[in-house]
Amino acid sequence: MLKVENLCASVGDKQILKGINLEVKAGEVHAIMGPNGSGKSTLASVLAGNEKFTVTDGKVEYEGENLLELNVEERSRKGLFLGFQYPVEIPGVTMANFMKIAVNEQRKAQGLEPLTAAEYLKLMREKSAIVELDPKLTSRAVNEGFSGGEKKKNEIFQMAMLNPKLAILDETDSGLDIDALRIVATGVTRLKREDNATVVITHYQRLLDYIVPDYVHVLYKGRIIYTGDKSLALKLEKEGYDWLINDYKEE
């Protein structure tokens, strides 16, 4: 589904990604961990197509296409979803209206008719239940005045609405209390299928108790320096990153 080869990216003069290699297949869950400033969020942003970053080298293939040639919205319509670490507030734009446009844009790209009002309401009700999102929130402005937990639930609600092939969740667990974490993680798990894939970026092992990864990657200074299975996350939780970083010599 996703094949990243030697991906290098910079912002301004600063090189952040220095040769990422990563392959994600349908049905898989990948976790990306690593100390602060290692480039995790940059990787997510670059894959989503954020123009603030310049890709300086490497290739990204997504569903057989050159992902780097597509702009942000084209990637989204082709089923790539990014759960934002800091969901943005959009005053005056209701969640319901925003998602309706988003869902119909995606349907248009797939050659489908827009949903009728009744179909849309049904979809919204169904999907908001997955993350136990208060249905009242959908009539409020996007993320405006939402609590930290509501914002993150709202990200997963949108993910459910858009039904992506590849979801990249950038620290969706940060700032969540235990209950919200369980709800968000259970939501993600319920959306998992054989034909989609999830990449979760996280600092904490506890999220991986719910979202069990097939692979755990450690990102450090713009490179994936180690890949293991779910036991790696447990080891990192206990021992930190030092043992890995010490092994790793920057070229």
Place this chain on the structure above:
Amino acid sequence: MSEKIVSELQARPVLEPRIGSGCWSVDLAKGEAITLERDAHADMVLTGAGHEGGALCLTLEPYSRLNIVELVDQEGATTDLRISLLEGAECSVTQVVTASSNLRVEASLDGRFARFELGGAFILSANERGTVQVDVRHNVADCSSRTTFKGVASQSAVGKFSGLVYVAPDAQRTDSEQLSRNITLGEARIETLPQLEIYADDVKCSHGATVGQMNDEAVLYMRQRGLSLATAKRLQIEGFVSDVVLRSSTELCREAFIEALESKLEKL
């Protein structure tokens, strides 16, 4: 303006200089003086923003309530509204501007416990020019006023807001708020000049003015959900002015407002 609303209103034109409760349509081009009777509750839709530029002078007798809505969508329109509020009178004005125009509103709070409220938005594109001048005069004690005007200018449009809140020496316990919030796109310019002139010492007056750009992060966020750049920008502007356009007092004109707003947003 929605034809349905206009025809419905024009069926009962205002001719009398004194009006009571009801829903009235007033042709600004004529320049009139109208008094709203004591205790009356009326709605007023202003049409035909005058090219002649005559002022519409309104007097609100004690405890009357007037709700005014106006859509300014004719190139080169001028509106001059002068409102005098007597004791306990309340007036709410909503103005939505989508063309080059010159707006002036003067509200005089002449009786105690009078309340004035203005919500407005201008959206300008191409090389349109729009000016808005709002004077709120607190002449006596215990009155309150709220002014919120939002401006959007794109391409090489120029918008200007000047707002004055005047508080007379005896107008103690005045409660006034004035807010001018603006977004510019591209080369467009917006000037905002909020002014306070206060001669009383026991007052609560606040004012604020901002001129900013689109929020790029919000645009990115919307694009990540599949909205095109143009749609994302349009939605953000729609959201920015929606609290003015959709506030409850605009019920009468809402359809017309939304229609005008949507066709304008296409042109930004």
